[in-house]
Amino acid sequence: MSASLHAALPMIDRADDPDASRRRRLAVWMLVAIVIGLAAGLATGPAGFSPSALWTDLQGHDATLLLGQIRAPRTLGAALVGALLGLSGALAQGLFRNALADPYLLGSASGAGLGVVLVLAAASLGGGYVSLSTVVWIERVGLVSAAFIGALAGVAMTLSLARGAVQTLRLLLAGVVVGVLLGAISDLITVASPDALRGKQAFMLGSTSFLGWSALALMAAGLALLLALSRRHARALDALTLGEDSAVSLGLDLGRVRLVLVLMLSLGTALAVSQAGLVAFVGLVAPHLVRRHAPGRHGWLLMASAGMGASLLLAADVISRALVAPEELPVGVVTAVLGGGYLFWLLRQRTSS
Amino acid sequence: MSLLPTPRRALLLALRMMAVLAVQAVAGMGLTAQSALAQAIVVRDDRGTEHRLAAPPQRIVSMLPSLTETAWVLGIGSRLVGVDRYSNWPADIAGLPHLGGLDDAQIEAIAALKPDLILASTSSRAMERLEVLGFTVVRLKSDSHADMRRSLDLVARLLGTPDEGRRVWARLMREIDAAAARVPPALRGQRVYFEIGGGPYAAGAMSFVGETLTRLGMANIVPPDLGPFPKLNPEYVVRAKPDIVMGEQRDLAALTQRPGWDALVAVRDQRLCGFESAPYEMLVRPGPRMGEAAGLLADCLIRLGATGRQ
Numbered sequence: 001m002s003a004s005l006h007a008a009l010p011m012i013d014r015a016d017d018p019d020a021s022r023r024r025r026l027a028v029w030m031l032v033a034i035v036i037g038l039a040a041g042l043a044t045g046p047a048g049f050s051p052s053a054l055w056t057d058l059q060g061h062d063a064t065l066l067l068g069q070i071r072a073p074r075t076l077g078a079a080l081v082g083a084l085l086g087l088s089g090a091l092a093q094g095l096f097r098n099a100l101a102d103p104y105l106l107g108s109a110s111g112a113g114l115g116v117v118l119v120l121a122a123a124s125l126g127g128g129y130v131s132l133s134t135v136v137w138i139e140r141v142g143l144v145s146a147a148f149i150g151a152l153a154g155v156a157m158t159l160s161l162a163r164g165a166v167q168t169l170r171l172l173l174a175g176v177v178v179g180v181l182l183g184a185i186s187d188l189i190t191v192a193s194p195d196a197l198r199g200k201q202a203f204m205l206g207s208t209s210f211l212g213w214s215a216l217a218l219m220a221a222g223l224a225l226l227l228a229l230s231r232r233h234a235r236a237l238d239a240l241t242l243g244e245d246s247a248v249s250l251g252l253d254l255g256r257v258r259l260v261l262v263l264m265l266s267l268g269t270a271l272a273v274s275q276a277g278l279v280a281f282v283g284l285v286a287p288h289l290v291r292r293h294a295p296g297r298h299g300w301l302l303m304a305s306a307g308m309g310a311s312l313l314l315a316a317d318v319i320s321r322a323l324v325a326p327e328e329l330p331v332g333v334v335t336a337v338l339g340g341g342y343l344f345w346l347l348r349q350r351t352s353s
Numbered sequence: 354m355s356l357l358p359t360p361r362r363a364l365l366l367a368l369r370m371m372a373v374l375a376v377q378a379v380a381g382m383g384l385t386a387q388s389a390l391a392q393a394i395v396v397r398d399d400r401g402t403e404h405r406l407a408a409p410p411q412r413i414v415s416m417l418p419s420l421t422e423t424a425w426v427l428g429i430g431s432r433l434v435g436v437d438r439y440s441n442w443p444a445d446i447a448g449l450p451h452l453g454g455l456d457d458a459q460i461e462a463i464a465a466l467k468p469d470l471i472l473a474s475t476s477s478r479a480m481e482r483l484e485v486l487g488f489t490v491v492r493l494k495s496d497s498h499a500d501m502r503r504s505l506d507l508v509a510r511l512l513g514t515p516d517e518g519r520r521v522w523a524r525l526m527r528e529i530d531a532a533a534a535r536v537p538p539a540l541r542g543q544r545v546y547f548e549i550g551g552g553p554y555a556a557g558a559m560s561f562v563g564e565t566l567t568r569l570g571m572a573n574i575v576p577p578d579l580g581p582f583p584k585l586n587p588e589y590v591v592r593a594k595p596d597i598v599m600g601e602q603r604d605l606a607a608l609t610q611r612p613g614w615d616a617l618v619a620v621r622d623q624r625l626c627g628f629e630s631a632p633y634e635m636l637v638r639p640g641p642r643m644g645e646a647a648g649l650l651a652d653c654l655i656r657l658g659a660t661g662r663q
Binding site for chain 2: 045046062065066069070071073074142191194195198199202207209210211212213321325326327328329330
């Protein structure tokens, strides 16, 4: 980054100063929310939310299995998925300078969906549409890897269609086109192989049910990498808020920066959706919440959105497990209700004032 | 005005009552008297709609695989002129026009076949359109053994062979009883977890599969009050420690990858009944192959019984 970019930014710094205490307060709140969320997640089993049941479970001889292998990783996993989605959402909104952008915008969601459907339908399509050896190969890939590869492939298609990330509008449009196209292909496959529909639906609604320690390690490593990269590229996003022309005049290599940002946001999204499915709305709402309660530069916004996403998904996960225990609601439905409800309330407030 | 019946009113009332009785008698008899040519077939379907057919239908479209199979075992396969996309049994129907699914039914193609009877499930927008177009659409639920029995009876009456429904049902029950007799005594009462989808969704005791398992003398880890196909907290399954896990082969192969599931005794000792997709489809389809499906379950239980003894 050039010297002029650095020189231009302190201006924003000073303008933000009155919000510093709000940011500190929000950071504390989010930390508290995450700690409470983790505790509540640990206390929510098939008996619903019940600290006393947690106490009995801890003394039972299945504690390491039930709490250590199942409940603890899925609770932590919910936080990590939320953090990845919140961070990706903030990246997308900064990149497109559009508050409606979400991490699923660039074809990653439909790509991941297609990957899942392909694996699910492989068995029944075998022999007819694809060769049996291909079926064996596809099934060995597994749902998680297929979703991950699919998400990245979707974004790659978008990037190639938009010829890189030079033009925002072109990139957005390409994302929409790829999304529609891949979505239609997976719909077609489910028509030919209806038993893939069930698994596809489970994927679309999101679930933390099967998050284990290995998935956690993967997501934690990804999140750490992305947060480190975010710190480096936050200033470029700040420069972008001044407008593309100003950003270029500040010496920003827009094409390259955008490409890095797109890759970051697709890695985050791919990691999250491959492990937990298409959890709705967290990526859209988390940055909004942060901006509303404690606006700031992207260095803050990106980190805080990750924290906000983590607390949101933790809360939604506990609700989805506790409400109809021992049954579960799909966590994506809960986040959509919470997120949609929040936006509804926000819009009403804005129009009435 | 007096509410006391005048002679004229009394007469009218009597006539009306006689008419009602006559209608009830016809409906009650159904089609017991096949010879009675003028007698209409009257049935009430699961949506409460009353259907009146002057004669047994000759051109039938079935929009649900289980109803296609029902029609087939009732011996009127030759009268089927079209089926839905997912109907795949028996192989004889492969040549029939496939008319889409319940929600994307090809209205025009169905209308062009001029069916005098359409069999479908209770929830479908496409069928409402066909009703508006004047077709006879009989809507049937098929969620449980009781539903299956009722639709068998109703379709048999519609087709003008009322005794056939009872006969087929009796055969199915005999088949299930025969399967139950084959279940190794040592396995009776063992607790089964039957997975429907990787959610994990389970087939509870209330579901169609659950009812068959109960008749085979097996217990279910999912009690009836959780509904037919609950999406469970995976911890619930691990905690319940099922003796046997059943499901689609593909799903069962991946069980060990789920956190904590490899600790399940049923998974560790391979007390699994995995079914390939075709037999699995038969197991979860509430149709007249439920006797055969019960046989499949018994086969697997016998296999488990044999390995358990070693």
